[in-house]
Amino acid sequence: MADKLTFSQEISNLMYEGHGSPLKNCIQCGTCSGTCPAVEFMDQTPRRLIGMINADLKDDVLNANTSWVCASCYHCTVRCPAKIDIAGAMYATKRYSMWNKTYSDDLxxxxxxxxxxxxxxxxxxxxxxxxxxxxxxxxxxxxxxxxxxxxxxxxxxxxxxxxxxxxxxxxxxxxxxxxxxxxxxxx
Ligand code: SF4
Ligand code: SF4
Known part of the structure; x- marks a missing residue:
């Protein structure tokens, strides 16, 4: 029987793009958080969210408002030195929440x-x-x-x-x- 996918693998699979590096390549440099115009409204910064996805902290990721506050400006994606599509990861997290009905009611x-x-x-x-x-x-x-x-x-x-x-x-x-x-x- 095939192994069950981890949360980080599921999020990676929901990133439809053929470009960009795997989320595991994140070096936690913080460039995404530093460049994000919406970071002050987020429960977790983009850097932390990527780290939390990689650590399979599913509940913490899904309880954070971060991906829903993301304005899809793609500044982070363009500037990431590891060439990770962070904005794409935000969309993937939202898709996961919507399809699994795991989002918080107050959003x-x-x-x-x-x-x-x-x-x-x-x-x-x-x-x-x-x-x-x-x-x-x-x-x-x-x-x-x-x-x-x-x-x-x-x-x-x-x-x-x-x-x-x-x-x-x-x-x-x-x-x-x-x-x-x-x-x-x-x-
Ligand atoms: S900019 Fe890229 S490498 Fe740096 S913390 Fe963000 S996702 Fe990770
Ligand atoms: S795409 Fe989202 S997470 Fe990235 S910089 Fe823009 S608002 Fe922030």
Whole structure:
């Protein structure tokens, strides 16, 4: 019987890229953390997260908000002296959390991502009025009002459609993405 994959192997397997070095090549230099514009909002720095993945500290990695706070700017990936795709590892960690339902309930990111994916699978297009409820209620009253006002103005000017758009040949589209992501009930 094949050996069970370790957590670090599972995360590595979820990194779809053909480029970049293995996560095990990390030398813990801290360049990724030093260059990250979002590090102050993270529970664990990118350097620590990569170290924790390599140490198979699965629960600690999944309990950290780090990958959900990552802005996907790729600064870390570009600057890593070991040529590790750290941003790709952040995506892989998010995929693992989503597919295994291991994310913390107080995070906005997983709900937003799930709603986004469902919207895309159903219609082939993103639609902001469906996405907005996943994060807008976390705003203060003033920001909430400004968001609603801005969205209403854009809708009146035709920048946001009143009804959700839907692409032609949606079944073909779904058949295509079925090969990439688990579709669950969305088929
Ligand atoms: S920049 Fe690369 S080698 Fe340095 S700590 Fe980050 S992942 Fe590891
Ligand atoms: S890709 Fe994410 S982790 Fe890397 S520097 Fe940008 S925000 Fe930080």
């Amino acid at each position: 906005v990111g997983p709900v937003f991502s799930e709603t986004f994916m469902k919207t895309i699978v159903r219609s082939g297009r993103s639609y902001e009025p469906i996405l907005a409820p996943t994060y807008i209620f976390g705003f203060g009253a003033k920001e909430f009002y400004q968001e609603v006002l801005g969205a209403t103005k854009m809708m009146l000017k035709g920048r946001i459609p009143v009804l959700p758009p839907r692409i032609k040949r949606i079944k073909n589209f779904r058949n295509m993405i079925r090969h990439i992501i688990p579709m669950g009930d969305e088929e």
